[in-house]
Amino acid sequence: MKIKKIAVELQNNPHEYAVEIGHGLLEKSGEWARKCLSRPPKKIAVISNQKVFGLYGDAARDSLAGENFEVHVFLMKDGERYKNFRSLKQVLKFLGETKLTRTDAVVALGGGVVGDLAGFASAIFLRGISFLQIPTTLLAMIDSSVGGKTGVNAEFGKNLIGAFHQPRGVLIDVETLKTLPRRELTAGFCEAVKQAAIADRKLFNQTADFLENYSPNNFKSYFTGEKFISELEDFIHAQVSFKTEIVLQDERESTDRHDGKSRKILNFGHTLAHALEKATDYKHFKHGEAVGYGILFAAELSKSIKIFDDNELKLLDDVLQRVGKLPDTRKVSLEKVFEAFAFDKKNIGESLQWILLEGIGKPKIVEGTNISPTIIHQTLKKFLEK
Numbered sequence: 001m002k003i004k005k006i007a008v009e010l011q012n013n014p015h016e017y018a019v020e021i022g023h024g025l026l027e028k029s030g031e032w033a034r035k036c037l038s039r040p041p042k043k044i045a046v047i048s049n050q051k052v053f054g055l056y057g058d059a060a061r062d063s064l065a066g067e068n069f070e071v072h073v074f075l076m077k078d079g080e081r082y083k084n085f086r087s088l089k090q091v092l093k094f095l096g097e098t099k100l101t102r103t104d105a106v107v108a109l110g111g112g113v114v115g116d117l118a119g120f121a122s123a124i125f126l127r128g129i130s131f132l133q134i135p136t137t138l139l140a141m142i143d144s145s146v147g148g149k150t151g152v153n154a155e156f157g158k159n160l161i162g163a164f165h166q167p168r169g170v171l172i173d174v175e176t177l178k179t180l181p182r183r184e185l186t187a188g189f190c191e192a193v194k195q196a197a198i199a200d201r202k203l204f205n206q207t208a209d210f211l212e213n214y215s216p217n218n219f220k221s222y223f224t225g226e227k228f229i230s231e232l233e234d235f236i237h238a239q240v241s242f243k244t245e246i247v248l249q250d251e252r253e254s255t256d257r258h259d260g261k262s263r264k265i266l267n268f269g270h271t272l273a274h275a276l277e278k279a280t281d282y283k284h285f286k287h288g289e290a291v292g293y294g295i296l297f298a299a300e301l302s303k304s305i306k307i308f309d310d311n312e313l314k315l316l317d318d319v320l321q322r323v324g325k326l327p328d329t330r331k332v333s334l335e336k337v338f339e340a341f342a343f344d345k346k347n348i349g350e351s352l353q354w355i356l357l358e359g360i361g362k363p364k365i366v367e368g369t370n371i372s373p374t375i376i377h378q379t380l381k382k383f384l385e386k
């Protein structure tokens with residue numbers, strides 16, 4: 001079995017680490033953890049939730065225990081609404097009571113919620129301990145587990161409290177996607193199309209072809225084929241490579257940068273996505289689903305201000321048709337969405353920033369003040385009614 005690897009060599013970070021992609025890797029997580037951690041710890045705290053741990057916990061725990069790590073497990077509640085201070089406090093208490101030391105490590109086994117929370121706990125427990133990621137959702141594999149952003153939601157907004165804390169390794173076992181519910185797959189593919197649209201033609205076409213060949217509606221059935229598994233690994237490898245490339249040259253998302261390689265471009269589609277989520281009380285859309293609408297809207301807006309061509313818009317629309325059904329937008333209040341724009345985290349000073357497109361693979365950061373609110377309003381009205 002061949003493992004596909006991406007090296008992440010960050011500036012000012014003594015620990016180079018790797019993202020490893022393959023199948024059947026969970027059973028080898030003990031060896032992998034030992035390899036990632038230069039000074040092998042005595043204890044490993046696995047943070048997960050009941051659902052994921054029920055499916056994959058034994059494989060990971062047995063393998064870690066087989067390498068003589070003392071394994072302690074904490075299961076947090078499942079869902080975005082538990083990515084909060086309360087769960088963080090519970091995890092910190094658990095790490096404290098387990099008496100983890102600075103040479104021990106945390107393993108996050110789960111989706112982006114588990115990864116963000118466990119990562120943040122590792123960033124602040126004893127001022128930072130080693131942390132390993134085993135992402136089990138498509139979104140976490142291609143997006144949240146890569147890049148070192150960790151954090152929790154606060155009463156005043158999502159993801160507003162956090163830290164940059166790079167993992168010491170990321171292990172992607174694509175076979176875990178076999179059990180991922182259809183909507184979660186769709187949400188992940190939306191983020192994949194986001195990355196593809198701002199990357200280049202090559203990733204865009206690869207993503208389009210993959211979705212053409214393998215519908216998220218029948219995903220589980222493909223896992224019997226070796227060709228599919230290999231193509232899934234290649235697809236994830238290409239996506240992670242792109243994200244890594246962006247993160248490596250702007251690790252902390254410099255506020256001064258506005259160029260087409262700034263880490264900010266990864267927020268393509270997120271201005272509307274965050275507003276849609278907020279306007280519907282975070283109940284109607286999964287984050288990735290809102291991003292699906294967000295990228296299409298950003299593209300429409302790019303067309304409205306005449307920097308993006310209709311043919312390219314059609315290409316993007318075609319790919320998005322393949323990700324699976326997205327929740328209806330017709331009942332979403334236009335006014336609430338408009339209001340929500342004002343609270344977006346990407347709001348710098350008075351102005352909102354939009355990540356727009358001048359073409360596939362050509363993102364452009366545009367200050368909100370440079371687009372007339374009337375154009376945004378009109379484009380949005382048409383968009384939500386579609």
Ligand SMILES: NC(=O)c1ccc[n+]([C@@H]2O[C@H](COP(=O)([O-])OP(=O)(O)OC[C@H]3O[C@@H](n4cnc5c(N)ncnc54)[C@H](O)[C@@H]3O)[C@@H](O)[C@H]2O)c1
Binds near residue numbers: 049080110177187
């Ligand atoms: N740190 C970053 O850079 C970054 C980037 C993007 C998103 N995020 C964050 O990621 C979070 C979203 O992550 P997510 O989409 O993975 O959601 P999630 O972690 O809530 O997982 C989605 C659901 O799938 C379940 N699940 C996970 N793996 C499974 C599997 N293999 N089989 C069956 N069920 C499984 C989970 O229990 C959960 O119910 C958000 O909080 C978002 O803010 C962070």
Ligand SMILES: [Zn+2]
Binds near residue numbers: 191270287288291
């Ligand atoms: Zn996102």
